[in-house]
Amino acid sequence: MAQQEDVFKKIVSHCKEYGFVFPSSDIYDGLGAVYDYGQNGVELKNNIKQYWWQSMVLLHENIVGIDAAIFMHPTTWKASGHVDAFNDPLIDNRDSKKRYRADVLIEEQMAKYEDKIQKEIEKAQKRFGDAFDEAQFRATNPRVLENQEKYDNLHKRYQEVMNAEGGIDLEGMKQIILDEGIVCPISGTRNWTDVRQFNLMFKTEMGSTADGASTIYLRPETAQGIFVNYLNVQKTGRMKLPFGIAQIGKAFRNEIVARQFIFRMREFEQMEMQFFIQPGTELDWFAKWKETRMKWHQNLGFGAENYRFHDHDKLAHYANAATDIEFHMPFGFKEVEGIHSRTNFDLSQHAKYSGKKIEYFDPETNESYTPYVIETSIGVDRMFLSIMCHSYEEQLLPDGQIRTVLHLPAALAPVKLAVFPLTKKDGMPEKAQEIINDLRFHFNCKYEEKDQIGKRYRRMDAIGCPYCVTVDQQTLEDNTVTLRDRDTMEQHRVAISELRDIIEDKVSITSLLKKLL
DSSP states (O other), X not given: OHHXXXXXXXXXXXXXXXXXXXXXXXXXXXXXXXXXXXXXXXXHHHHHHHHHHIIIIITOTTEEEOOOOSBOOTHHHHHHTXXXXXXXXXXXXXTTOOEEEHHHHHXXXXXXXXXXXXXXXXXXXXXXXXXXXXXXXXXXXXXXXXXXXXXXHHHHHHHHHXXXXXXXXXXXXXXXHHHTTOOOTTTOOOOBOOOEEEEOOOEEEESSSTTTOXXXXXXXXXXXXXXXXXXXXXXXXXXXXXXXXEEEEEEEOOOXXXXXXXXXXXXXXXXXXXXXXXXXXXXXXXXXXXXXXXXXXXXXXXXXXXXXXXXXXXXXXXXXXXXXXXXXXXXXXXXXXXXXXXXXXXXXXXXXXXXXXXXXXXXXXXXXXXXXXXXXXXXXXXXXXXXXXXXEEEEEOTTSOEEEEEOOOTTTOSOSEEEEESSSSTTHHHHHHHXXXXXXXXXXXXEOOSSOHHHHHHHHHHTTOOEEEEEOHHHHHHSEEEEEETTTOOEEEEEGGGHHHHHHHHHSHHHHHHHHO
């Protein structure tokens, strides 16, 4: 685990050093859990968003997009339940004066039991090799059985307090923390306060004078902007069920426990799609969207073993099915996307609070009803982090040197092609610039002439550029260049006239989309 933490620290450092992510207001020592995307980070982030948007809107005739405002009428959040119920259970350690999410402390304790089991299994695998029977080992090994029993008991108690009548059982949650001997990571003590609820929405005021101002909120999710526009889109687009509305936008949560770099932030970006369907078909559509979204993630080539579904122990009051797609980060399997069957809760609530009739007239059944909804919601920043974590490698070369390389999917890489003149003379810089001038309309290119060619390759490896071209003396004679591949480091001569055909398909978002069909 310590080794994985070291890797994560290196990734965070790499993000700043190579222009991916900076602490916000860095010259003023930053602002907690707020980050800025640098020149390479914004390109990677935009490519992630383009991959998602086109996979939704381009590949589905019945999904359209909107861009709703961040500020919304305050009654929106009363109707959605956020004013009364958008809370986290928080607990303070009296010695360190630090505040934690009580549910996260308990979930981390469960993860410790899982880690202990996994370590026993890995030791046994090394000892027995091909003869190892994991199922039998899990069923018979005393240490595994002991930790599994601890996990099962804790899991059962956790479910009971999270699903208690009248909301979360806060006293029961504190008792679990005490019984499990969970200590504050900083003070090392168990001197805990009671667990309390804390609303996560940012408040602000709208109006020209203090007396005439009304309280509004920064949206904590983008979904409600879709729900309140359901009628507008359905009528103007003459949409027939089933159909979806997609949106990419900022959301804001006043997270007390914001950590793990850009994994949990106070200002973040979401890619959400609400799919409106006929009541009674929701579980079939839920299963279909689970499959579709998992395929989208695995299409990036990071390996199926790094993804898993995690069904919710506690369903939101509006949901009848919910699961997360989790990705294997350096700090464990963590949620990157949620898929929820939200029933007709949101549209019904907005109809109730607005006094407007929000229904769909179904020409096939000749009846009107409030559609049910399947939601897919993915955090852009978490997606960004998962890609960086999986792509980062410190590679030992045959000559004993270490090269740091980002094995980014070529279609998502910030820079697709770097063009180098071997030297700054004999017309090589001019030829290199000519190549860039021709290809820059098709994909993002970068010109580099400083330092030895090897150092330039290393810089491009570090930002994940999949291809480098070197212009040399031979180029001036026969119009061929050396094309280098980032991952294999292999080089071969190609004609300048062939560069676009060789590179474009591999680095375009289209190359990813074709694999989804």
